[in-house]
Amino acid sequence: MTIATSLIPGLDEIVRHGDPSRRAEAASRIAELFLEAAANLRPDHIELFDGVLIDLVPHTGIEARTDLAERLSLLGNAPRGLVGQLARENEILIAGPLLRRSPVIDEDALIEIARIKGQGHLLAMSERPKLSPDLTDVIVRRGDREVVRRAAGNSGAEFSSTGYSVLIKRAGQDAVLTLAVGQRDDLPKQHLKELLEGSIDVIRRRLFELVKPDRQAAISRAISEISGAPEVVESRRDFAPAQRTVLALRSAGELSEAALLGFAKDHRYEESVAALSAMSGVKITTLDRLIAGDRHDPILIVGKTIGLEWVTVRALILLRLGPHRVPAPADIETARVNFARLMPSTAERVVNFWQTRQPA
Incomplete structure (x- = not known):
């Protein structure tokens, strides 16, 4: 306590017998001293600060404790006792920052808090960079809809088999949760099916x-x-004339990427799909259903499989949107990046699956 005592005469007396206002003032001064020197303090110094602040900080106001919690949540060497004390406060403005990101709260403390505190505390915890299966077991059991959705969408969260079973049961009445769980890369095959x-x-x-x-x-x-x-999804479009056009091009040896690009630029949807079908081996009905969805991914996949250039893929995306819709530049750029990153082997596996599952 040497450092603090040298700056605040009579600290021992303040801690033991001081009135609340004097204790609050001492807490603010000592906390500020710690925060200014934290980067250079030894573990034994941090322990001394911890012992003093645990007794003094409760005498400060909510605003002061909220500010202190926010600043402590960013420190890897914050006083553990004080952090644990603040994280257990009922006021979520104080506990929240520490529960969201403080690296010094240990697993046992988090599980204890998750078991006894309210939804605000659970929601804050569900945003931590990492969540263990033991912790998510408690969160998905006790959390409300918003908490469980947030945890399911957290890529740093891990779930036990029991945790996934609870998530899937709750997802039966929650479409948003279904989408969050279904997009998780670590979702086991059996749980995906369930x-x-x-x-x-x-x-x-x-x-x-x-x-x-x-x-x-x-x-x-x-x-x-x-x-x-x-x-099997029936298409409302008549592809027969387009098929005849594409077959004629194929017979003449003129079915190429250039022909496909021409169809796309002219907004000839049926001819474009028929040409893609002939070039990829995926049936027209399958391609039509996939391309008519809300995303560009099927075009990227089939384009990568047959070796199309980006200019052709882009034209197909514009064709899919229709002649009177202008895509946002950011959406087109995202599609371009995804197309560049898409591995041909991955695209081929998806197309092979489409081929094996399409009707005869």
Whole structure:
């Protein structure tokens, strides 16, 4: 206590017998001293500060404790006792910053707080960079809808088999939670199937559109296992004339990327899909259903598989949107980056799956 005592004469007396206002003033001065020197303090010095502040900080006001908690939440060497004390406060403005990100709160303390505190504390915890399976077991059991959605969407969270079972049960009444759980890279195959079994068709379709290309195959496979047969969707478009046009080009040896690009630029949807079908081996009905969705991923996948250039893929995206819609530049740039990053082997696996599941 030498450092603090030298700056605040009579500190021992203030701690033991001082009135609340004097203790609050001493707490503010000592906390500021700690924060200014934290980077250079030894563990034994931090322990001394911890012992003093634990007794004094409760005498400060909510605003002072809130500010202190916010600043302590960013320190890797914050006083553990004080952090634990503040994190257990009922006032979420104080506890929240520490529960969200403080690296000094240990696992046992987090689980204890998760078991006894309210939804605000659980919500703050669900945003931590890392969540262990033991902690998420408590969160998904006690948390309300917002808490559970936040935890399920946290890529740093890990879930036990029991935790996933609880999530899937709750997702049966929550479409947003279904989409969050279904997009998790660590969701086991069996749990994915259970999730889809409890979902309506429109949610299944939306999930398929949201996930990464290599996950789409797993979803399609699970849906096929559930239904016992591949889904067949009838198209409202008449592709027969377009098929004849494409077959004629093929017979003449003129079916090429240049021809496909021409169709796309002219907004000839049926000819473009028919040409993609002939070049990829994926049936027209399958391509039409995939391309008519809300995302560009099927175009990126089939384009990567048959070796299209970005200029052609971009034209197909614009074709898909229609002649009177202008995409946001950011959306086009995102699609370009995703197309560049998409591995041909990944795209081929997805296309092969489409081919094996399409109707004869």
